[in-house]
Amino acid sequence: MKTLTRQGPMTPLLALRRRLPASRMLGLCLLVGLMLFGWGVPLLGGADPYAQDLMHTLEAPGALHPLGTDHLGRSLLARTAEAVRLSLGLAFLSVASAVTIGLVLGVAAGWRRGWGDRLLGALADCVLALPGLLLVLMLAAIAPGSFWTLYLGISLVLWVEVFRLVRSVTQGLMASPQVQASRLLGFGRVYLFRRHLWPALRPQVMTLAAFGAATAILAVSSLGFVSIGLRPPTAELGLMMTELFPYYQEAPWALAQPVLALFLMVLGFILLAGEEPK
Amino acid sequence: MGRAILSLLGQRLVQAGLVAWVVGSLTYLLTRALPGDMSFRIAAGRYGYEQVNAEAAAAVQQELGLDQSPLAAYLQWLMDLASFDLGRSLVSGETVVQELSHQLGHSLSLALTAVVMALVLGLPLGLASGLRPGRWLDRVSLALALGLRSLPPFVVGIALVVLFSLTLHWLPAAGHGSLSHLWLPSLALGLGLAAVSSRVARNAMADVAGSDYYAFSRLKGLTGWQTLRRHGLRNLSVPVVAFLGVQLVYLIEGVVVIESLFAWPGIGHALVHAVVARDVPMIQGTALVLGLGFVLLNTLVDIATLLLDPRRRLA
Helix, strand or coil: CHHHHHHCCCCHHHHHHHHCCHHHHHHHHHHHHHHHHHHHHHHCCCCCCCCCCCCCCCCCCCCCCCCCECCCCCEHHHHHHHHHHHHHHHHHHHHHHHHHHHHHHHHHHHHCCCHHHHHHHHHHHHHHHCCHHHHHHHHHHHCCCCHHHHHHHHHHHHHHHHHHHHHHHHHHHHCCHHHHHHHHCCCCHHHHHHHHHHHHHHHHHHHHHHHHHHHHHHHHHHHHHCCCCCCCCCCCHHHHHHHHHHHCCCCHHHHHHHHHHHHHHHHHHHHHHCCCCC | CHHHHHHHHHHHHHHHHHHHHHHHHHHHHHHHHCCCCHHHHHHHHHHCHHHCCHHHHHHHHHHHCCCCCHHHHHHHHHHHHHCCCCCECCCCCCEHHHHHHHHHHHHHHHHHHHHHHHHHHHHHHHHHHHHCCCCHHHHHHHHHHHHHHCCCHHHHHHHHHHHHHHHCCCCCCCCCCCCHHHHHHHHHHHHHHHHHHHHHHHHHHHHHHCCHHHHHHHHCCCCHHHHHHHHHHHHHHHHHHHHHHHHHHHHHHHHHHHHHHCCCCCHHHHHHHHHHHCCHHHHHHHHHHHHHHHHHHHHHHHHHHHHHCHHHHHC
């Protein structure tokens, strides 16, 4: 792709358009749109997501509250934006940590087999023994209602997949003729990683990261929905659905908002990942 | 064959041990992390806040071994677990094993119905789209699968309740007891499973239908149906069954959330309630059963793939 960009003047956006097929581009656009919504709404001013107004509960969308109000008269525009921000922020944070840790440990374990490799493998087996949500749920039980426990639990589940992928790819590449030739020529580790490992790892790690973000968002909302995750009055998508479901018949548009936000977010990440899941 | 199965069982046994250790250790941490004086808190949970006195707290302390050093208590905790002593629920006072034996049947019937629904809905759709990849049925089923995969099971559940209970009034929204209560929760779980398995079946079918042996069997004069039955089904069943193992994660996670939504009295519902009530022995018991169930089902999937595919027995 580098040769392509060198041939002629090309704006960065056009280069990106060349690189990504239409469905992945659509996913990226969805996510950028959601990010603009989540971080943009508070910049425009507007209501406090926690300010109650019991005289105006379950109002239909109107001039004062563009997306209506919930059962406590809180602005749904502000709350949905806050919830989107929370989910995306948590997903980015935990995916970034999981990818960093998985990449470093995976390359280290695949580079040279030994007791360190076996130890990390055993640790990965421990995490994978249980379904991920169960592990996050038990960690959430130890410190209920905490953002950081959720972050820790989700990262703990996500790094394992990155680690296993990176480790097996690294193992294969380290035995390949081109890497051995580079090593014989005396190139350093950083060069080996940048020239040989990273180009092979990047697309697969990126796909895993996008799926990981979808997993993170689904886990947070699932726990919120069964009232084990974050606590009220936090604006969180799953929690909002639990709160608004009893008012479905009076205010169907209110329940539709967190559902739509969650759907678009997960769809965005799945489209961005580009491949069908393994 | 025998050796392949033995080594497989050995691996899964190790996994089962890991599940027990991880669950045991996490629940032990949980007992230590309860704020305040643990014995008073547990006594309050058990007897109600008015009935708590120093005597009750001391009894709780003695029963749960709260006066030991942390390490000794941890070893004791794991020893109890290893001897299948799961203790009593702090809320109901019944033994955990007794509670679990009530709930397990409900969870199993829900999970089994969901898997059957997923196969009934997903397989024919997947096979039909795999036989003609790229045609409109393939595209529609891809879009459906993508949409369903972007919705967690509880959102599918909410949509089903809104449609079938609140709008059409065909089926009850929650509860259990009659067959009509089973429809919505198992459909909510089954749709998500069907979304993925239809795509797996489609890819497997497309691979098989594009293969040389498939073309040859058509060439020698077998009808489309005969070719599918003789040369197609067994070959494509291997990836489909193997993928069921991956989907088990979705099934177990879905059981926890869906049971809570539909007030279905199974293990997942009990786990959520135990976490809310901080009923540590019940958390341990339910998480253990879900984790071990995950291992057991995985083992069954592994054995099924060995039986279906003789080539794997040699490896």
